[in-house]
Amino acid sequence: MTAAEPTTDGTYRDRTFAVEPGGNEVIADEDRHGRPSQLFWTWTSPNLEFATIFVGVLSVAVYGMSFWQALAGLALGTGLGAVAHYFLSARGPRLGVPQMVSGRLAFGFKGNALPAVLMSITAGVGWFATNSVSGAYALAALFGIGPLLGLVIIVLVQTALAFAGHNLVQAFERYAFPVLAVIFAVASVAILMKSHLGAPALEPLVGKGSLGGFLLTVGTAFGYAAGWTPYAADYTRYLPSTVPGRRTGLFAAAGLFLSCTVLEMVGAASVTIGPALSDNPTEAFTGELSSPIAKATLLAIAIGAIAANSINIYSGAMAFVTIGVKLPGHIARALVTAFFGVAGFLVAWWALADAAASYETFLLIIAYWVGPWLGVVLADQYLRRRQAVAGFLYDRSYANWGGLLSFVVGLVGSVLLFSNQEKFTGLVTKAVPALGDITFFVGFLLAGGGYLLFCRSRINSELVAV
Numbered sequence: 001m002t003a004a005e006p007t008t009d010g011t012y013r014d015r016t017f018a019v020e021p022g023g024n025e026v027i028a029d030e031d032r033h034g035r036p037s038q039l040f041w042t043w044t045s046p047n048l049e050f051a052t053i054f055v056g057v058l059s060v061a062v063y064g065m066s067f068w069q070a071l072a073g074l075a076l077g078t079g080l081g082a083v084a085h086y087f088l089s090a091r092g093p094r095l096g097v098p099q100m101v102s103g104r105l106a107f108g109f110k111g112n113a114l115p116a117v118l119m120s121i122t123a124g125v126g127w128f129a130t131n132s133v134s135g136a137y138a139l140a141a142l143f144g145i146g147p148l149l150g151l152v153i154i155v156l157v158q159t160a161l162a163f164a165g166h167n168l169v170q171a172f173e174r175y176a177f178p179v180l181a182v183i184f185a186v187a188s189v190a191i192l193m194k195s196h197l198g199a200p201a202l203e204p205l206v207g208k209g210s211l212g213g214f215l216l217t218v219g220t221a222f223g224y225a226a227g228w229t230p231y232a233a234d235y236t237r238y239l240p241s242t243v244p245g246r247r248t249g250l251f252a253a254a255g256l257f258l259s260c261t262v263l264e265m266v267g268a269a270s271v272t273i274g275p276a277l278s279d280n281p282t283e284a285f286t287g288e289l290s291s292p293i294a295k296a297t298l299l300a301i302a303i304g305a306i307a308a309n310s311i312n313i314y315s316g317a318m319a320f321v322t323i324g325v326k327l328p329g330h331i332a333r334a335l336v337t338a339f340f341g342v343a344g345f346l347v348a349w350w351a352l353a354d355a356a357a358s359y360e361t362f363l364l365i366i367a368y369w370v371g372p373w374l375g376v377v378l379a380d381q382y383l384r385r386r387q388a389v390a391g392f393l394y395d396r397s398y399a400n401w402g403g404l405l406s407f408v409v410g411l412v413g414s415v416l417l418f419s420n421q422e423k424f425t426g427l428v429t430k431a432v433p434a435l436g437d438i439t440f441f442v443g444f445l446l447a448g449g450g451y452l453l454f455c456r457s458r459i460n461s462e463l464v465a466v
Contacts, residue, residue, distance in 0.1 A: 005394050012167070020165025023321040026393075027096040032240045034170075036247040039089065041177035042170060042235050043228070043255035046311050048180035049304025050134040052260055053285060055224050056267025063213035063220075063436075066201040070268040073217030075261050080218075081225025082257035084374050087381065088229055090249030092236030099233040099315075100322040101393055103373075106380035106451070109324065109396050111404035115373050116319045119230040122366060124316020124336075127227070128309050132158070135305025141286070142298040154305055161310040162317070163337045166238060169310045176307045183300040188266045190289050195269035202271070212436030216420070219437050223367030225260050226440075229374060231315035313337055324396070368419065371440035372410030375448030376403050383452070383459045402454035410447025414439045 008022055010030030059070035088099060095102050100119060104112045132154050139150030161172055201210075236248050273288050286294040286301075317336035380403065392398050419426040420437035429435055 039251040040255040044259040045173040046308035047259035052263040053267035056264035059217040060271040074264040077218040077221025082253040086249035086253035088232035089252035090245035092233035093239040106403040108400035120319040127312040131305040138301035158309040162314040196272040215436035367440035371443035372447035375444040379451040406450035414443035
């Protein structure tokens with residue numbers, strides 16, 4: 001039931017300006033490098049962007065929260081996502097494989113194809129397009145160019161970074177961090193000084209009642225933060241296997257939580273100043289700032305979009321390779337990266353005409369599948385905490401259909417009962433509309449509980465066998 005694990009050849013190491021070879025192999029000791037502390041900027045830089053701000057904007061402008069209600073919901077949702085990110089990141093150095101490869105333990109080799117496809121589409125196309133649009137609008141407002149030209153520039157830069165691979169992506173996050181941190185700190189202070197934090201809540205555009213709006217805020221913030229968890233080990237697998245798991249998880253979770261919570265707070269505060277929704281939401285946000293700060297912020301929004309999307313397209317390509325599609329081994333990941341760059345550009349081009357309308361739906365749909373996926377993966381990680389897993393990860397015959405069943409039950413059951421979308425409302429939500437949308441909570445609990453029920457005895461037998 002076990003198979004030999006393919007490993008990297010030790011030639012990549014810490015070379016920054018080199019195309020990362022291979023696809024999703026185990027990282028050999030000769031290629032291991034870095035420190036857990038670098039994960040702080042790895043997960044801070046990609047969240048210092050406008051998409052993070054807009055999560056906060058939604059909580060007040062759309063969900064009808066006051067600033068303080070929004071802040072509580074945003075911190076709770078982001079905190080839940082950061083906790084999950086901690087556990088998945090911490091495991092990366094020990095296994096030395098991408099996050100979606102380790103997912104084969106919970107779903108089996110073939111069963112893992114479903115979450116891998118969902119992740120590659122979400123990251124390599126969905127998030128790629130979403131962030132590219134905000135970056136394109138920022139460049140358009142900053143330099144007075146057309147959004148399409150701005151989009152071309154953004155896509156070319158971020159695709160080139162991801163094509164080169166892990167080390168160049170990490171280097172970009174490191175050097176982007178101080179630039180983004182300083183600019184967004186200045187812009188945040190300026191926004192908070194103008195804001196009216198005690199202003200009454202606006203009339204909600206979706207949902208009814210403060211409970212529903214609060215739960216939507218939590219769900220949206222969770223969807224944004226937890227949307228990074230299927231990537232977690234992609235950026236810790238190169239660390240030496242001897243680094244402490246706690247430090248690894250802590251730096252990754254801290255960077256994610258701090259950057260998301262602060263900018264989401266600023267987004268919520270900006271709505272108390274003036275209108276926040278427009279055809280160009282980035283320009284609406286920076287319109288509240290003085291000219292020099294506004295221009296610097298537009299530049300930071302563009303850089304932040306590149307920081308986020310270099311990670312999105314890299315990990316989206318990594319997930320696609322994990323499906324098991326046969327590609328030339330030494331260039332598999334790079335080829336798929338180029339493909340997603342083209343696909344993401346086309347979707348972003350289509351979305352330029354309506355930048356903000358579907359963002360809320362997109363975030364909640366991410367939470368719909370990430371919630372059950374996390375439930376299965378974390379339950380599996382708990383059950384295998386004492387198990388050696390070498391030999392299972394690359395065995396094409398290894399099956400764990402209980403994991404896929406738990407995921408499907410959690411996903412379908414939670415959506416049918418609790419989703420709250422314009423085109424489909426769950427049965428429970430129809431009866432109790434004040435609930436808002438708690439699909440991700442229910443999906444996580446259903447899938448995680450199902451996995452513990454269906455798979456505990458199987459994993460215990462594997463533990464004895466190993």
